[in-house]
Amino acid sequence: MEKNNPKYLNQGIHVISSIFTIEKGIIKVLLIKRSNEPYYGKWALVGGALYNDEEIKDGALREIKEKSGIENIDLNLCNVFGKINRSPIMRMVGISYLGVVDIDKVNILRKTRKTDNANWFPITEIPNLAYDHNEILDDAIIHLKELIMRTNILKSLFPNYFTLPELKKVYESILGINLDRRNFRKKLLTQNIIEPTTKQIKFEGKKPAIAYKFK
Amino acid sequence: MEKNNPKYLNQGIHVISSIFTIEKGIIKVLLIKRSNEPYYGKWALVGGALYNDEEIKDGALREIKEKSGIENIDLNLCNVFGKINRSPIMRMVGISYLGVVDIDKVNILRKTRKTDNANWFPITEIPNLAYDHNEILDDAIIHLKELIMRTNILKSLFPNYFTLPELKKVYESILGINLDRRNFRKKLLTQNIIEPTTKQIKFEGKKPAIAYKFK
DNA sequence: CCAAAAGTGTTTGTACTACACCCATGA
């Protein structure tokens, strides 16, 4: 590689994270409002340019911390985004991650040196985002669905007490399918990842539902 | 992003591909011998630096064509590699792909402007490679196994006639497990992706085996 | 006592696993 070949100049890497949570049974993603050009005033996924002295995932975590205050997330690689003009400043390759957090355990910073606002948006009500972030988010949602079906990634979203109808509704809204009450319960119990408590919580029905917690 | 902040300077992207094939029932990967520094004389996966005016996968395909002559491959994203010193020249983020080709349909270039040799290596006999390519290849092999189990990616490796014992042996050698003759046959037939022909081929046994082909 | 959601078990089908015998050929 000839380092000064103009073909190789002015490249950079974006690290972009789709951070999901669940609030009142609704799946939401963290967006921040940009306070700088380009895309000043636009909502965007949390991310930014990778430093040349940090590892990729570390860069993603740093951006998340800087722009939202959230720390200690497990990030999963989703995809790479390489359209040549996806950034107006220079050639930036985007590397996208997804993570999930418990909304009760984080306090997001509404305003930082680089952001004017931050908020959780239901994934069905996403505005036009900066850059190609709509495309990146759509892709992350697909990956999230696969992760939910293959793993217990939602575990970290339900650290306290929850009812099975509530959990079922979350799965249904994310996966876009209807689940059977009895089979859903059976599956979670045979997987041995939840346990009943003595609490009862009213979710939607008149009859209170038993509260469960993850083991 | 402040474009001239030194934190963002001198970054580049490597696109690196693990190209697999099957020869006489053995799974092999394409390696090229480097004719330039760094890692002069070392074997390496096919890849190189991404141009700033091409999309990522296009860059991977260009590198494959330049260094091996192979064209028209389906590439699957495997992973990103971000260790800070993975390239001695400057900060290079590696993006790795995998593809499979039919060895009878390609003619690899043994020598190009940038390579001194090219060859297919059984994945059990991989030398020390340039850069972090051993790590990248190990990761690609894991992805290949998952792809084989989830999809019919091997289809493009068996375009002509093959016998079921032969196909079974390939699966076994890649996946590192033993398969049952009858169940293996049943699975492929119920998936409706292969069909018998009138040909018979002797594979290993004394009794000729029926030749199949993919639909 | 009625509406509305929550709790519970059984049955069915499907997909994978395990397993044993006969067949065709070359030596």
Add this chain to the structure above:
DNA sequence: TCATGGGTGTAGTACAAACACTTTTGG
């Protein structure tokens, strides 16, 4: 004729899907 690998069918098991009635509460 015998050794070697190739071809075939069946029974058991585990997992997912379908399905109906009873229970608890608020109004």
